[in-house]
Amino acid sequence: MPTDEDLMEPKWFDEFVTRMNPRFYSYFRRWFDDEERAEDLTHILWGKLLSDDRFSAHVREASISEDDLIRQEKWLWNVADNLRKDEYRKDQVRKRSQGQIEPPEGENPEEDHERKEKINCVQRTLSQMENEKHRKALELRNGGYSLKEIAKIIGLELGSSGTTLYRARRAFQKILCGVCPEVCFERCGGNLDPCFGG
Numbered sequence: 001m002p003t004d005e006d007l008m009e010p011k012w013f014d015e016f017v018t019r020m021n022p023r024f025y026s027y028f029r030r031w032f033d034d035e036e037r038a039e040d041l042t043h044i045l046w047g048k049l050l051s052d053d054r055f056s057a058h059v060r061e062a063s064i065s066e067d068d069l070i071r072q073e074k075w076l077w078n079v080a081d082n083l084r085k086d087e088y089r090k091d092q093v094r095k096r097s098q099g100q101i102e103p104p105e106g107e108n109p110e111e112d113h114e115r116k117e118k119i120n121c122v123q124r125t126l127s128q129m130e131n132e133k134h135r136k137a138l139e140l141r142n143g144g145y146s147l148k149e150i151a152k153i154i155g156l157e158l159g160s161s162g163t164t165l166y167r168a169r170r171a172f173q174k175i176l177c178g179v180c181p182e183v184c185f186e187r188c189g190g191n192l193d194p195c196f197g198g
Helices: 011-032 035-051 053-059 066-097 109-128 132-142 147-154 158-179 181-187
Strands: none
Touching: 011 035, 011 066, 011 109, 011 181, 035 066, 053 066, 066 181, 109 132, 109 158, 109 181, 132 147, 132 158, 147 158, 158 181
8 A cells, every 4th residue: 555655746746846837827827917817727737737648657756857857848838838829719709709809800819919928028038138238239130230230339349249149149048938938948949958057
């Protein structure tokens, strides 16, 4: 017969939930501005993890490899995004059926909302960058400036503008993963290294 200790969740899983739960809650809260709904969606998300055969077996293990942990986190963000989209669609259907909104012509309000959320994440990330040259280099590069023009505007040697831009991008990715981890996976091309200090 299993002891109480055997039935307890492994320490790594408790730590994982403690670290990730506020992030998922914040993600849903930003989208729906409703504490109870954000809490419900966060609980649904963890339920989906525990009911998925691929990951539920890991939960009972004493430890987990870093690769498996990263895979789990990435899977959870994908599921969270799908949950958010489903809820958003339900809202739109509910509002339309109640005559609160007219269906847009040729526009996708969900994509527009996603775009605004990503812009918000990028702006918040840029505002948290401490190195002014890095922030300015990214803004200029995204504005279409060449490395030569960036070097001249910021006051760098031409040879160091590429290195400055590289370091700026790395710093941006690390901050972005803290500010908006759900966008980090997309914007960093699925590269989780910045999220884990790599």
